[in-house]
Amino acid sequence: MASEPTFSLSVVSVVQDVLQKHGNSLSDIDLASRKAEEASLRRNEAARWLQKMVGVVGGKEMPVEPTEEDFRIALRNGIILCNALNKVQPGAVPKVVEAPCDNVIIPDGAALSTYQCFENVRNFLVTMEEMGLPTFEVSDLEEGGKSSRIVICVLALKSYSEGKLGGKNGSWKYGGNPKPPTLGKLIVRKSSEPFMRSLILSRGMFPSDHNPSNNGDVGHDRNEEGSIPSLNLLVREILYGKKLEDIPIVVGSLLSKVMEEFEQRMLIQQEMLKTTQEKKAPPQDSNVKEAYDNEKMEEAEDVEVKPNECSDLKYNDVKESSGQPSKQQKLAQQQIENFEELKMMVHQTKTGMQVLQENYREDFIYLCKHLDSLASAASGYQNVLKENRKLYNQLQDLKGNIRVYCRVRPLIGGHPNHYGTINNIDEESISLIIPSKNGKDGKKTFSFDRVFGPSVTQGEVFSDTQPLIRSVLDGYNVCIFAYGQTGSGKTHTMSGPNKLTEETLGVNYQIRNTSHNGINVPDANLVPVSSPSDVLNLMNLGQKNRAVSSTALNDRSSRSHSCLTVHVQGREFASGNSLRGCIHLVDLAGSERVDKSEVTGDRLKEAQHINKSLSALGDVIASLAQKQSHVPYRNSKLTQLLQDSLGGQAKTLMFVHISPEPEALGETISTLKFAERVSTIELGAARVNKDSGDVKELKEQIASLKATLAKKDGELQYYKQSANNIAEISNLKSQLSSLVRPTSGSRKLPRDDSSSLEEQKKATSKLKRRSLDPSEICRNLPLRENRKNGDNELVSRDWVGMDVKRNPTADDILREHWETESKESCSPRLSHTFPLYSSKICMEMATTNDFDELELATSECSESDASWLSHVHILKATTYSNGSMSKTKKSPNLRQAKSQENRYLYKHFMLLLFSSRIILLIIN
Numbered sequence: 001m002a003s004e005p006t007f008s009l010s011v012v013s014v015v016q017d018v019l020q021k022h023g024n025s026l027s028d029i030d031l032a033s034r035k036a037e038e039a040s041l042r043r044n045e046a047a048r049w050l051q052k053m054v055g056v057v058g059g060k061e062m063p064v065e066p067t068e069e070d071f072r073i074a075l076r077n078g079i080i081l082c083n084a085l086n087k088v089q090p091g092a093v094p095k096v097v098e099a100p101c102d103n104v105i106i107p108d109g110a111a112l113s114t115y116q117c118f119e120n121v122r123n124f125l126v127t128m129e130e131m132g133l134p135t136f137e138v139s140d141l142e143e144g145g146k147s148s149r150i151v152i153c154v155l156a157l158k159s160y161s162e163g164k165l166g167g168k169n170g171s172w173k174y175g176g177n178p179k180p181p182t183l184g185k186l187i188v189r190k191s192s193e194p195f196m197r198s199l200i201l202s203r204g205m206f207p208s209d210h211n212p213s214n215n216g217d218v219g220h221d222r223n224e225e226g227s228i229p230s231l232n233l234l235v236r237e238i239l240y241g242k243k244l245e246d247i248p249i250v251v252g253s254l255l256s257k258v259m260e261e262f263e264q265r266m267l268i269q270q271e272m273l274k275t276t277q278e279k280k281a282p283p284q285d286s287n288v289k290e291a292y293d294n295e296k297m298e299e300a301e302d303v304e305v306k307p308n309e310c311s312d313l314k315y316n317d318v319k320e321s322s323g324q325p326s327k328q329q330k331l332a333q334q335q336i337e338n339f340e341e342l343k344m345m346v347h348q349t350k351t352g353m354q355v356l357q358e359n360y361r362e363d364f365i366y367l368c369k370h371l372d373s374l375a376s377a378a379s380g381y382q383n384v385l386k387e388n389r390k391l392y393n394q395l396q397d398l399k400g401n402i403r404v405y406c407r408v409r410p411l412i413g414g415h416p417n418h419y420g421t422i423n424n425i426d427e428e429s430i431s432l433i434i435p436s437k438n439g440k441d442g443k444k445t446f447s448f449d450r451v452f453g454p455s456v457t458q459g460e461v462f463s464d465t466q467p468l469i470r471s472v473l474d475g476y477n478v479c480i481f482a483y484g485q486t487g488s489g490k491t492h493t494m495s496g497p498n499k500l501t502e503e504t505l506g507v508n509y510q511i512r513n514t515s516h517n518g519i520n521v522p523d524a525n526l527v528p529v530s531s532p533s534d535v536l537n538l539m540n541l542g543q544k545n546r547a548v549s550s551t552a553l554n555d556r557s558s559r560s561h562s563c564l565t566v567h568v569q570g571r572e573f574a575s576g577n578s579l580r581g582c583i584h585l586v587d588l589a590g591s592e593r594v595d596k597s598e599v600t601g602d603r604l605k606e607a608q609h610i611n612k613s614l615s616a617l618g619d620v621i622a623s624l625a626q627k628q629s630h631v632p633y634r635n636s637k638l639t640q641l642l643q644d645s646l647g648g649q650a651k652t653l654m655f656v657h658i659s660p661e662p663e664a665l666g667e668t669i670s671t672l673k674f675a676e677r678v679s680t681i682e683l684g685a686a687r688v689n690k691d692s693g694d695v696k697e698l699k700e701q702i703a704s705l706k707a708t709l710a711k712k713d714g715e716l717q718y719y720k721q722s723a724n725n726i727a728e729i730s731n732l733k734s735q736l737s738s739l740v741r742p743t744s745g746s747r748k749l750p751r752d753d754s755s756s757l758e759e760q761k762k763a764t765s766k767l768k769r770r771s772l773d774p775s776e777i778c779r780n781l782p783l784r785e786n787r788k789n790g791d792n793e794l795v796s797r798d799w800v801g802m803d804v805k806r807n808p809t810a811d812d813i814l815r816e817h818w819e820t821e822s823k824e825s826c827s828p829r830l831s832h833t834f835p836l837y838s839s840k841i842c843m844e845m846a847t848t849n850d851f852d853e854l855e856l857a858t859s860e861c862s863e864s865d866a867s868w869l870s871h872v873h874i875l876k877a878t879t880y881s882n883g884s885m886s887k888t889k890k891s892p893n894l895r896q897a898k899s900q901e902n903r904y905l906y907k908h909f910m911l912l913l914f915s916s917r918i919i920l921l922i923i924n
């Protein structure tokens with residue numbers, strides 16, 4: 001009884017085949033390579049067993065490790081398979097068509113005709129089926145067939161043989177549930193099962209499906225229920241792990257591949273159907289026809305569509321009955337209908353996919369827009385945060401608080417993420433773990449403007465400090481100083497570690513153009529620089545000069561405070577305004593407990609000095625925090641140096657450093673407490689050092705006057721020494737008289753009048769004895785920008801043009817006047833200095849002897865001149881009459897001064913003062 005080849009056309013198997021062909025692009029590559037490896041191992045095992053069982057066949061032996069192709073070719077003629085089966089089950093295949101002796105080797109190794117090959121294979125498969133062992137399809141031996149099924153079949157036979165040898169008749173471990181023999185029935189393979197099972201097992205998706213008896217097996221044709229895995233499962237498996245956006249593409253390409261496959265198969269099927277029908281056309285001979293009909297009848301009885309294979313479409317040759325469509329035709333018709341239906345489904349699915357794709361695209365666009373709006377909201381939020389920080393800083397600027405940044409050094413030799421005594425650090429607070437004796441640790445939190453943890457880089461620290469440093473360029477004075485116990489990282493912040501790289505440079509290294517503008521540290525040098533590298537060289541020089549030595553607490557402990565001051569001067573080209581700023585970068589030496597630092601000798605002395613100056617700093621901070629009227633700046637050089645920054649109108653930042661080591665906890669707490677106190681100090685709003693163009697010009701003139709005054713200092717000394725000498729006084733008087741040349745018509749003082757001379761002497765000596773208190777004078781002057789009430793030092797410094805250390809007397813002023821005015825003509829100098837005043841007025845003022853005339857002259861001045869003159873009057877009143885004279889130019893007392901001598905003295909002295917005040921004003 002012969003059976004015709006069976007065609008299988010299930011959706012599942014087609015999808016599966018497509019997946020196998022195009023699996024790489026659709027499924028997991030890892031899975032494919034693993035499967036390939038496993039397949040080759042199994043193939044080798046099967047090949048070895050066959051070689052052992054059959055040896056050389058047709059002059060050829062099965063390679064030990066054959067490729068898939070080698071394996072297929074070797075078994076293609078069915079001889080090896082049949083012989084192996086006969087070895088296991090003698091006589092199982094009664095007739096094996098062997099290769100002819102003259103064995104013509106056909107390229108693919110099959111030396112038999114196709115028919116002979118087919119016979120052997122068919123016999124083998126039928127017997128295997130009868131034995132309840134897994135089988136394969138004949139087409140699997142053709143090129144493009146599935147050699148894995150052949151391997152499974154051979155291994156099942158091997159297992160069967162081993163079981164037989166071991167006395168377990170008929171059992172085989174690859175088999176799962178042995179099937180009852182179905183001799184003569186169609187061999188129909190549940191093609192999708194091994195594939196699905198391998199996928200499912202490899203993914204672990206359905207562990208309950210896994211039959212323990214199959215453990216380690218290569219796979220078998222059915223699951224326990226014998227059901228076909230659904231298309232749904234296959235598709236799910238394909239899409240497993242795929243990205244959402246890839247799914248439409250994968251499904252689309254799968255569908256088109258399935259469509260192609262279907263079309264191809266349908267064509268093949270139709271072709272084969274046609275060929276079969278032609279072949280099976282009833283013979284003309286009536287006897288033969290009868291035999292043929294009988295055969296067909298028998299075969300028709302054998303046709304069986306298995307109940308679990310309803311999704312597969314099969315057809316067999318059936319006998320045609322006249323006039324009625326044959327069963328084959330019906331089946332073909334059915335298949336065509338199914339195919340059309342499937343086509344429709346695919347079309348619908350494609351349309352659905354397009355809709356899905358469209359929806360997906362719209363969703364994607366919506367999400368993009370949403371994401372955009374979220375991103376812009378996030379950046380807006382960041383901007384608001386930035387703005388808040390800026391406003392906060394502005395507020396701090398207005399209040400003038402000293403900003404305090406806290407930085408925690410990493411544990412030395414510890415893990416970077418281990419924070420020692422630090423419990424928690426966030427942007428603006430730090431909390432410490434305070435151990436207690438009863439074992440219940442406490443916590444203490446301190447708040448600062450900014451807190452930097454151990455992992456924060458130099459760059460991050462600098463970026464937070466940069467705005468403050470930048471404000472130097474806007475004309476502010478800035479002071480940044482590093483405070484903390486020894487070894488806590490002050491020098492690291494200000495300068496960097498020993499080995500400097502671009503990333504580890506400290507705050508000190510961001511410095512730009514500077515120009516000289518005064519020195520306020522004894523023995524410090526002010527060096528003009530023109531480029532950042534000049535500054536770096538100077539810094540290195542300073543670093544070399546700095547005393548550094550190793551202590552028990554820090555192997556590079558700084559034994560001195562270091563201060564780098566950078567002066568910056570800028571000029572606005574448009575307005576001519578000039579800006580001056582300076583920044584002090586101070587790296588203090590660390591406070592240390594000498595018992596811990598174990599220093600002796602000079603180091604001990606250094607430590608004592610360091611601690612003393614730091615305690616003076618503490619006192620200053622304490623009194624500033626308590627807003628005390630007296631702040632003890634003068635108690636140490638350090639506090640004198642920082643006076644402008646702590647008590648002036650500078651912007652000040654303190655970096656407070658702490659060490660996280662448990663043994664440093666005591667110092668850490670006191671350091672943080674100190675820093676908290678510092679952060680409460682309000683210095684008042686910082687001021688810009690900005691000069692308008694005019695002021696700048698005046699200052700330049702002051703500078704030149706200062707130089708002139710310095711030149712004449714020697715001559716002044718001379719006059720100072722001879723001040724008590726009457727002769728010198730009369731000489732002075734005569735010179736003064738010659739200076740003041742009376743105009744015609746004015747009243748003259750009789751030069752030889754002894755009584756008036758006597759009076760004059762008295763007045764002069766009276767003047768001489770009186771000391772001119774600069775602070776008293778300046779108190780009466782209009783407030784200057786940088787003047788501070790009650791601060792003697794500042795006032796005396798304001799008494800510019802005069803030596804600040806000197807307490808000028810009226811004599812000094814007189815001499816100064818004489819010195820200036822006797823050698824040069826008064827008027828040109830005045831008109832040169834103050835072009836505002838006409839030389840006429842100046843001349844009049846300088847030459848008149850008449851008080852009324854002077855008054856007239858001054859009253860002719862413009863409004864702005866009047867303010868200038870008011871200085872003169874105030875000065876005059878204060879110096880001359882000690883308050884008895886009016887403080888305004890319209891003093892009735894002056895007008896009532898009838899005494900000629902008094903008038904004489906008054907006028908002359910007023911003129912002297914007037915001239916000297918001009919100098920003062922120039923200086924101011």
Ligand SMILES: Nc1ncnc2c1ncn2[C@@H]1O[C@H](COP(=O)(O)OP(=O)(O)OP(=O)(O)O)[C@@H](O)[C@H]1O
Nearest residue numbers: 409486487488489490491492497554557558589590
């Ligand atoms: N943030 C940090 N990251 C890495 N190492 C640091 C840090 N801070 C400090 N160090 C290291 O800790 C050691 C001590 O630091 P540093 O010399 O700066 O302390 P100091 O406070 O200046 O000490 P002293 O007051 O004794 O001069 C150095 O080896 C330094 O490189």
